[in-house]
Every structure is written in structure tokens, then in C-alpha cells.
Amino acid sequence: MSEALSAIxxxxxxxxxxxxxxxxxxxxxxxxxxFISTFKRGELAADAGSMILSEGSHSAQLxxxxxxxAFRYKSLEDGRRQILNYLLPGDxxxxxxxxxxxxxxxxxxxSPVILCVFQRDSLPTLFKNHPGLAFDITWLASREERMLDxxxxxxxxxxxxxxxxxxxxxxxQRAARVGLAQGKRLLIPISQQHVADxxxxxxxxxxxxxxxxxxxxxxRWHGRACEVLxxxxxxxxxxxxxxxxxxxPLI
Amino acid sequence: MSEALSAIxxxxxxxxxxxxxxxxxxxxxxxxxxFISTFKRGELAADAGSMILSEGSHSAQLxxxxxxxAFRYKSLEDGRRQILNYLLPGDxxxxxxxxxxxxxxxxxxxSPVILCVFQRDSLPTLFKNHPGLAFDITWLASREERMLDxxxxxxxxxxxxxxxxxxxxxxxQRAARVGLAQGKRLLIPISQQHVADxxxxxxxxxxxxxxxxxxxxxxRWHGRACEVLxxxxxxxxxxxxxxxxxxxPLI
DNA sequence: CGTCGGTTTGATCTAGTTCAACCGCCGTGG
DNA sequence: CCACGGCGGTTGAACTAGATCAAACCGACG
Numbered sequence: 334m335s336e337a338l339s340a341i342x343x344x345x346x347x348x349x350x351x352x353x354x355x356x357x358x359x360x361x362x363x364x365x366x367x368f369i370s371t372f373k374r375g376e377l378a379a380d381a382g383s384m385i386l387s388e389g390s391h392s393a394q395l396x397x398x399x400x401x402x403a404f405r406y407k408s409l410e411d412g413r414r415q416i417l418n419y420l421l422p423g424d425x426x427x428x429x430x431x432x433x434x435x436x437x438x439x440x441x442x443x444s445p446v447i448l449c450v451f452q453r454d455s456l457p458t459l460f461k462n463h464p465g466l467a468f469d470i471t472w473l474a475s476r477e478e479r480m481l482d483x484x485x486x487x488x489x490x491x492x493x494x495x496x497x498x499x500x501x502x503x504x505x506q507r508a509a510r511v512g513l514a515q516g517k518r519l520l521i522p523i524s525q526q527h528v529a530d531x532x533x534x535x536x537x538x539x540x541x542x543x544x545x546x547x548x549x550x551x552x553r554w555h556g557r558a559c560e561v562l563x564x565x566x567x568x569x570x571x572x573x574x575x576x577x578x579x580x581x582p583l584i
Numbered sequence: 585m586s587e588a589l590s591a592i593x594x595x596x597x598x599x600x601x602x603x604x605x606x607x608x609x610x611x612x613x614x615x616x617x618x619f620i621s622t623f624k625r626g627e628l629a630a631d632a633g634s635m636i637l638s639e640g641s642h643s644a645q646l647x648x649x650x651x652x653x654a655f656r657y658k659s660l661e662d663g664r665r666q667i668l669n670y671l672l673p674g675d676x677x678x679x680x681x682x683x684x685x686x687x688x689x690x691x692x693x694x695s696p697v698i699l700c701v702f703q704r705d706s707l708p709t710l711f712k713n714h715p716g717l718a719f720d721i722t723w724l725a726s727r728e729e730r731m732l733d734x735x736x737x738x739x740x741x742x743x744x745x746x747x748x749x750x751x752x753x754x755x756x757q758r759a760a761r762v763g764l765a766q767g768k769r770l771l772i773p774i775s776q777q778h779v780a781d782x783x784x785x786x787x788x789x790x791x792x793x794x795x796x797x798x799x800x801x802x803x804r805w806h807g808r809a810c811e812v813l814x815x816x817x818x819x820x821x822x823x824x825x826x827x828x829x830x831x832x833p834l835i
Numbered sequence: 836c837g838t839c840g841g842t843t844t845g846a847t848c849t850a851g852t853t854c855a856a857c858c859g860c861c862g863t864g865g
Numbered sequence: 866c867c868a869c870g871g872c873g874g875t876t877g878a879a880c881t882a883g884a885t886c887a888a889a890c891c892g893a894c895g
Contacts, residue, residue, distance in 0.1 A: 407737045410823060415740040417733050432719075432726045433830065438733055460719050464711035467718045468683070474725035475683045481732040482668050482689055486658045488740045489666040489784030493851070524873065533740030538851050540875065556860080557873070572661060579684065744883070775841065789883050791843065807892075808841070 345399075346370055347449075352399070352423055352583055357510045359580040368463055369584060372455055377448045381522075386427055386440040395453050396426040397584055401446030402522050406530065407438045416531040418480055419443075419504055422511045423583050425473050431456055443522045451584075469582035476581065488533045491571070493542045496532045499571035501552060505561045506576045520558040528559075546570070597621055598700075603650070603674055603834055608761045610831040619714050620835060623706055628699045632773075637678055637691040646704050647677040648835055652697030653773050657781065658689045667782040669731055670694075670755055673762045674834050676724050682707055694773045702835075720833035727832065739784045742822070744793045747783045750822035752803060756812045757827045771809040779810075797821070 345351070347370040352358060361369075376399070379385060388407065403420040417438060420426055430436040431453050460467040483503070487496050504521055508514055529539035543559075546552045551567050553560045561567070568575055596602075598621040603609060612620075627650070630636060639658065654671040668689060671677060681687040682704050711718040734754075738747050755772055759765055780790035794810075797803045802818050804811040812818070819826055 413741040415737040460715035471722045475680050486666040490664040
């Protein structure tokens, strides 16, 4: 757990955040950036597999994922697990804990990650002095809700094949938006167990379904990662239109 | 559709909002209430079955459900429908549309409803001058996210029986919190088709599952409504602990 | 009295689960 | 250097939760 965490001394000033170059993030005012820089307490690095935030935790802090992959999940007493959504660079982590006071889900890293750590105590200051940023946080919360809506539709009403294709296309698009699919092929660092727990299916059936997608040359499976070969093809199978066009804020 | 809507002349001042008496809502400062009162443009009444907000709509307004029942849903091209969540008095309606600019789900009323209508344009003013209320809106967005998390867990990982029991217990608790189960028995105004579309099951199987719950004297079905006979029993079947204790804001 | 929306029930079918075994790869320890 | 064990993926066979099909029922309402 926490042994896998280490604070990083070097502190990238938010003005030079590598993510901000990306045109998918809305441009920020200099004073907004300045505040975010003071809001940011430091950086944190964690290894794949370690878990930082767990259900029921009260001392939750607020983070932005700077690099790496993660996922949110909940589980039942007997171990059945449901992955709720994936977290990619630029995503806020731990908002529920900061706003409501208690995390009701857990988060686990899929790769080594770097997080910007924010001071939860200064959230009220942010709301007070930077209404634009406060609105951005609400915007991000609404975005998360929208993604969950779509995931719920998928798990509730799509067939296994559609679900799998949708999931991979969805992750692909999100990754592409944050520049993870620049020219070079994209490898999504998940196992088939993760896919199963996201889709609400058994591993065996998930394997057979992914097999079919592989046979159709839409994806290729590499050990613990999924390579996307034909994203439009996946969307076609899923009957899904793709993400909208909006520029998102980056806190 | 919109013919079923009618503006109501009489305008209850927010200071006398019938919901505010309920101890489950956090108390508001007089100046907050005053602002909400100016934020509120009027009231709207709509009949059961009519649909006000639909997917893709851009002109979305922001509402608070004052009385009545509603639900949010999404559907696929071929008609498969997934109900995402239910809306009860005190819930915010149309936040996604107000914040992101486009509704990506639809809303339908289950009973005659009364809505407080807010001016979407003054949302920036709210964020600017009333950081506490802005925080409340974020709080409500997080709460919705939390409910979706739980619903997703349910649809993805619980059995039909567990899902059905969870759903009804969940709605029951929410209704109880807003005073809809005061002594007298509570009738949830939904059809089995709604239940099916919430649980991601077929109607036939939903019917058989509800039948079992009826046989166990946990619920009773009345035409287009569900009566809850034994809420702890339902939670037991579902393996669900119930909602937490938090006081919620009321915008 | 007929029709319509919603519920009920039985029969049959199938998508997805469970069980079980096996494979290939990689990291570890003897 | 090799044997071993564990993790992740693969495959087939048997099974079942839930889907689909079809028909009837029942109360409300015009």
C-alpha cells in the first residue's frame, strides 16, 4: 500500500504542466494558473497495483492524475468486483471524498502514476475566490456522471460483444484525447480480468468475446495489455458514436 | 409533450419551501435563501408520462424537483432503454445540460410533478457570489455520481433477485428521507417495465423475480405501483447496508 | 362491452456462467 | 542452469440464469 508511494521533491509548476499544451484542455487565465499552483501541495508517485484510496476512507485528499492509468471500483462482501470507470491523465481523483467526506469506492493504479496532490482544506478558498475554477470542478463532476450514464447503459442493455467493443473504443478515444495515441500504437494496460469486471461478465466469456474481436482484427491482445487496431471498427460493432467535442478544464 | 406543461402563477417563496422543514436538508442562511429566491424564476407543473428534457437538447434549464417522481434514462437506437436513476423531491434536474451545455439523457415524469425553474444564465452569478451554494451544487453532483456507482455495481454484479431487492430498498430509503413514507404506506409509482429497464433485465424475468419478493411478503404489487412491506427484509436479500447519514443541501 | 396497458404464467431457447484442464511466460530459489 | 510456481490467457464441456415467444388474464376506462 502506502510503501509504494513516494513524494517527489521536484515540483513542476502548473504553468509548465506538460498536459496544458494539449488543445483538448481549455486555456486558463494566468491568475487561475497561479492559484492552482498554490493549491497544489506537491506530487506523488505510485507503482502499478498499489491502492491509495479505499472505500470508507475519510482522510481522502484530492488529486489530479498527471500521468499513468488507474481505475475506480466497488466490491461486494463476497468479492465480486465492479469497475466503475477508468482514470486517465487530467482526471480528478477523490472528489467524492473531498466534497462528501467519505470515499465510497476504491482506486487502484494500472501503471506507475504521478499525481498532483491538492490541499483539501483549500477547496473552500477555491470556491470562494475562483468561481471559474469552482465551476470547472462541477463541470468535471458532471462529465464523470455522463461517463457513468453511458457505462450503465452499456452494462444494462448492450450484448457482451457490444459492451466489449464499446469499452475499448471508449478508452481509446479518451486516451487519444490526452495524447496517448500519437502516431504510435496505443497499449491499454489492463488484463482480461479488468475487462470482465468492467463489463459485468465472467472472465471466460470475456476471453471468448475478446477473441472474436481479435479474429476480426479490431484489437490485439498482448499479455497484460490491449492494442487497438481498428477503432472505427469497434465503434461500429458497439453501435456507438464516440465522444463529443468539448474542451475540458484541467485543475 | 410540452402541452402537458403549465406555468403556475402562484410562486412559493423559497423561505417557505415545504421541503425545508425536513431535517434531512441542511439548514440555510437567510441570505442564501434570499439569493435562491431570486435565482428561482417560477414553478412548472407537468403530468405523468410527459417528457421535458430529452437527449441532445441544448436549451436545457435547471430545475429542482419540488414534488412528484421522475426518472432519467438513455436509450439505444433500436429502442433498448436503460433507466439511470430516479428523481425525488429535492433533486436537481438538468445539471448536466446547464454545466456541460448538452443533455445526454432524457427525463420522464412518473407522477404529476412540480418543478422550481432556475435561470440557467444566473448560474455564473451563483458561483461568483455564493460559493457555499456553488459547493452545494458540486455536492449534489457528487451524490448523483455515488448513486450511479452503486447502481452500476448492482447491474454489473448482483443477481436478479439481489438487484430487484436493492432497487426497491434504495428507492424506499430515498423516499423516506424526503418524508414520503410518514407512517402511511409508501407506493412507488413505477411499472414492472420500469423496474426491468432499471435492472437491465427482461420484463418477464423481472415479473418472476418480483413475484418471489411478493411471495416472501417483502413487497406487494398494485397495478402501476409497488408497496414496500418489509424494507429491512429487502436489504437483507440485497446484501445492502442502506444509505449513509448525510444532510444534503437543497437548492 | 370492447379495448388497452400492465401483469402473469408456461414452454422453449440461448447467452453467458461455471468447472476443469492446459499452455506459455516470467521471475524465483535451489 | 534448471525446476517450480504463479499469473494470465485459452479452450472445451456441462450447466443455468435469464431471454424470448406465446397466450391468457385482469382491472380501468370510454
